[in-house]
Amino acid sequence: xxxxxxxxxxxxxxxxxxxxxxxxxxxxxxxxxxxxxxxxxxxxxxxxxxxxxxxxxxxxxxxxxxxxxxxxxxxxxxxxxxxxxxxxxxxxxxxxxxxxxxxxxxxxxxxxxxxxxxxxxxxxxxxxxxxxxxxxxxxxxxxxxxxxxxxxxxxxxxxxxxxxxxxxxxxxxxxxxxxxxxxxxxxxxxxxxxxxxxxxxxxxxxxxxxxxxxxxxxxxxxxxxxxxxxxxxxxxxxxxxxxxxxxxxxxxxxxxxxxxxxxxxxxxxxxxxxxxxxxxxxxxxxxxxxxxxxxxxxxxxxxxxxxxxxxxxxxxxxxxxxxxxxxxxxxxxxxxxxxxxxxxxxxxxxxxxxxxxxxxxxxxxxxxxxxxxxxxxxxxxxxxxxxxxxxxxxxxxxxxxxxxxxxxxxxxxxxxxxxxxxxxxxxxxxxxxxxxxxxxxxxxx
Numbered sequence: 001x002x003x004x005x006x007x008x009x010x011x012x013x014x015x016x017x018x019x020x021x022x023x024x025x026x027x028x029x030x031x032x033x034x035x036x037x038x039x040x041x042x043x044x045x046x047x048x049x050x051x052x053x054x055x056x057x058x059x060x061x062x063x064x065x066x067x068x069x070x071x072x073x074x075x076x077x078x079x080x081x082x083x084x085x086x087x088x089x090x091x092x093x094x095x096x097x098x099x100x101x102x103x104x105x106x107x108x109x110x111x112x113x114x115x116x117x118x119x120x121x122x123x124x125x126x127x128x129x130x131x132x133x134x135x136x137x138x139x140x141x142x143x144x145x146x147x148x149x150x151x152x153x154x155x156x157x158x159x160x161x162x163x164x165x166x167x168x169x170x171x172x173x174x175x176x177x178x179x180x181x182x183x184x185x186x187x188x189x190x191x192x193x194x195x196x197x198x199x200x201x202x203x204x205x206x207x208x209x210x211x212x213x214x215x216x217x218x219x220x221x222x223x224x225x226x227x228x229x230x231x232x233x234x235x236x237x238x239x240x241x242x243x244x245x246x247x248x249x250x251x252x253x254x255x256x257x258x259x260x261x262x263x264x265x266x267x268x269x270x271x272x273x274x275x276x277x278x279x280x281x282x283x284x285x286x287x288x289x290x291x292x293x294x295x296x297x298x299x300x301x302x303x304x305x306x307x308x309x310x311x312x313x314x315x316x317x318x319x320x321x322x323x324x325x326x327x328x329x330x331x332x333x334x335x336x337x338x339x340x341x342x343x344x345x346x347x348x349x350x351x352x353x354x355x356x357x358x359x360x361x362x363x364x365x366x367x368x369x370x371x372x373x374x375x376x377x378x379x380x381x382x383x384x385x386x387x388x389x390x391x392x393x394x395x396x397x398x399x400x401x402x403x404x405x406x407x408x409x410x411x412x413x414x415x416x417x418x419x420x421x422x423x424x425x426x427x428x429x430x431x432x433x434x435x436x437x438x439x440x441x442x443x444x445x
Contacts, residue, residue: 060431113153
């Protein structure tokens with residue numbers, strides 16, 4: 001709704017938690033988390049990651065949701081209302097990040113649709129023959145096909161956001177998130193019952209703390225920050241639709257728990273399977289679209305497990321994409337007085353158009369200073385805008401908006417948050433310093 005009408009709200013607490021968890025649960029949990037874990041030694045990395053989620057991730061997410069609920073506005077409008085001055089620039093960075101990230105995220109989301117289809121039309125045979133890499137290369141360099149599937153994915157995203165908070169985002173997340181967990185559990189049962197799966201479970205679940213180095217810590221810190229949809233205005237926007245009687249800290253704890261559970265469960269799908277078939281655990285991004293199809297092709301009923309896995313990836317991508325489009329749409333609804341249909345469709349179309357160069361760049365035809373357009377867009381959003389946004393949000397709550405933040409988190413003194421002082425301290429010092437390290441390390445082009 002515009003500022004002239006009644007603002008939409010979540011219909012239930014569980015609806016908000018599932019939608020926010022859906023925003024946080026993305027390809028990063030299912031695609032990136034397992035291969036980063038593989039590269040950095042398994043269980044010791046997992047231990048660090050979980051600890052950092054509940055210190056840094058929890059603190060920044062709580063800050064974002066408190067800002068959004070107090071202001072009852074989009075990311076830009078929230079800072080404008082609460083403080084003004086230069087602070088709305090933080091919201092602008094979030095809107096810009098949402099716009100840029102969704103432009104290329106939809107490209108990868110389209111891959112999940114394509115892979116679900118070709119699972120039944122030749123992918124398993126190619127995987128069994130060791131040619132899954134050829135299939136992937138042939139697809140991503142076929143630009144018209146990539147753009148087609150990008151368009152299908154964007155249409156699904158626009159449709160949900162167009163439907164609104166209650167009848168769109170909340171309704172569909174209540175269906176999609178339980179489905180995601182159900183598929184994960186089915187795939188885990190299949191994976192852990194494979195012959196030779198025990199080695200993968202040991203690698204994943206038995207920590208070897210001697211493997212923890214500075215690089216391990218930085219990788220875990222980055223994964224904890226990026227996997228929770230922080231710094232891009234998603235949680236500010238979702239928080240703005242919250243009722244005033246919701247206890248934010250417990251809701252944030254549940255969101256962090258669900259997000260972490262998806263990442264951990266994804267590891268239980270992937271590591272037993274890749275160890276059972278003698279595949280390299282730290283195989284990089286290609287693990288998902290090249291390595292795993294080869295693994296599924298060797299399983300009895302391979303097409304079933306492969307199709308379930310790519311449905312899982314599609315759901316994770318879609319729930320995140322919905323929140324990214326909502327960040328952008330909410331700005332135009334609140335600040336420009338647009339209706340929701342106009343904001344969802346026009347911004348969705350604009351984001352789709354911006355994503356076309358990313359689709360083209362996969363064929364090696366479009367580069368910016370040596371990087372593919374898609375990688376350059378990802379660098380700008382993930383390495384610059386998100387860390388800066390997250391750092392400034394933490395500083396805003398820790399130093400500028402502190403007393404109002406305490407009131408908002410305690411529901412104006414009616415709820416006692418036992419970790420209030422620790423949270424403020426983390427926002428003042430630990431979170432900004434940790435995110436500054438992520439920012440500094442990520443600046444290498």
